[in-house]
Amino acid sequence: MPQVELRIAARPALVRTARQVATTLARRVGLAGDVLDEVRLAVGEACSLAVALVGEGSDAAVSVRFRDDDGLAVEIRAPGDLPAAEGEAAAEVVAAAVEGVGTDDGSDPLPAGSTLMVLTSLVPDVTVRTGADGLDVRLGWPA
Amino acid sequence: MPQVELRIAARPALVRTARQVATTLARRVGLAGDVLDEVRLAVGEACSLAVALVGEGSDAAVSVRFRDDDGLAVEIRAPGDLPAAEGEAAAEVVAAAVEGVGTDDGSDPLPAGSTLMVLTSLVPDVTVRTGADGLDVRLGWPA
């Protein structure tokens, strides 16, 4: 499984597809037990952010790339012109970009902060970056 | 599930991944029972052909696109500069292009003919095309 890329339209229903593919590939590289759950949750969290960022109207795709060079590495990207930031600041950038998208109907705001909390708690290696080419989340489970 | 694209490196191990994603998405659009098996088999057959065509050394990817406009539509593409042909002739073009790739070690030739037999028997709508931009297999299960 050296290189698999999943590209999904920015629709919430497809986040589950990304989770399923992630779980399948994680199992393939030999991850098991609780770690599988963590991969599923973390990839789902990152894709939820990415899908919210792109917005449902858009034709742009969210990309999820898998590599198995050393354990499992998953990179989630969504296009968008965002201020450059990293880590918590990047999560805030995404939250600000997404804010107002789904909240005018009285729905609860997307919890970008808790997404980041989940990611950093569950994933050994995490980088969240925003910039002129959008959102880039890298998740790594070293072997 | 309007638009999902899976891109896999040309490695036999990844054909199973394509089958699993296909089965997941087929279930999502409401296909069930024997048809699920047929989707799994047909997508696997087409991807096996595509992977063999690209060849393991290559960096090129095999693309598998899923649409659910009307039932399930799956398009499998592999890059390559091939003579233009359609249907059985296209299967022969692929067989010729693949021939010699894996047969010098006494292995059995890739059964491109039986691949096409399986596809046309199992899939309501099938098109197999070759040309200057490679192999293009379209599989359709109308709703």
Place this chain on the structure above:
Amino acid sequence: MDLSLSTRTVDDRTVVEVAGEIDVYTAPRLREQLVELVNGGNYHLVVDLEGVEFLDSTGLGVLVGGLKRVRAHDGSLRLVCTQERILKIFRITGLTKVFSIHDSVDDAVAAAD
């Protein structure tokens, strides 16, 4: 597995039984259910998560949103959950301090407010 929701009344509590996956796709349905209950005057809710297979932070957001809504009416929203993998997500996000989490629906219904 998709999300399934069912609602019943136990004593003066409304129990919402949730099964399946609560994620960015299905969470809106849970939110609608909670909003409807609160709009209908049900301010003491028990959300039973024992049948939940997957819960992400969007799902947490909906539960926190439900809590805010019932609290605006001096109500309560208690959770039922004994699944370690689900509890873990509440722990990670510090929400074990925000929610009362019970071992059974009976416990949750019996709890005083």
Place this chain on the structure above:
Amino acid sequence: MDLSLSTRTVDDRTVVEVAGEIDVYTAPRLREQLVELVNGGNYHLVVDLEGVEFLDSTGLGVLVGGLKRVRAHDGSLRLVCTQERILKIFRITGLTKVFSIHDSVDDAVAAAD
């Protein structure tokens, strides 16, 4: 599920029990197993497919290749398969006319050549 292979001798037959998925990735291992057996002088093979979950045309190609190899030594290769979804693939490709397909290993072993 990956491919698993196990081999045993029953009377003068060699039974190869195959379980899992036979596809473009795993078929080479089945081919190696068959080639090894033939090279080792085992010309009467029974391939038990009852544990096979998935079989594609690459797998069929390997079985046809095995048949050619044993026939070159006046041998036989019989299949055991009662699973409808697997039998269907043999039927589609016309290979039910090429292979003797049996309901059980005992049947296959007992069959005269």
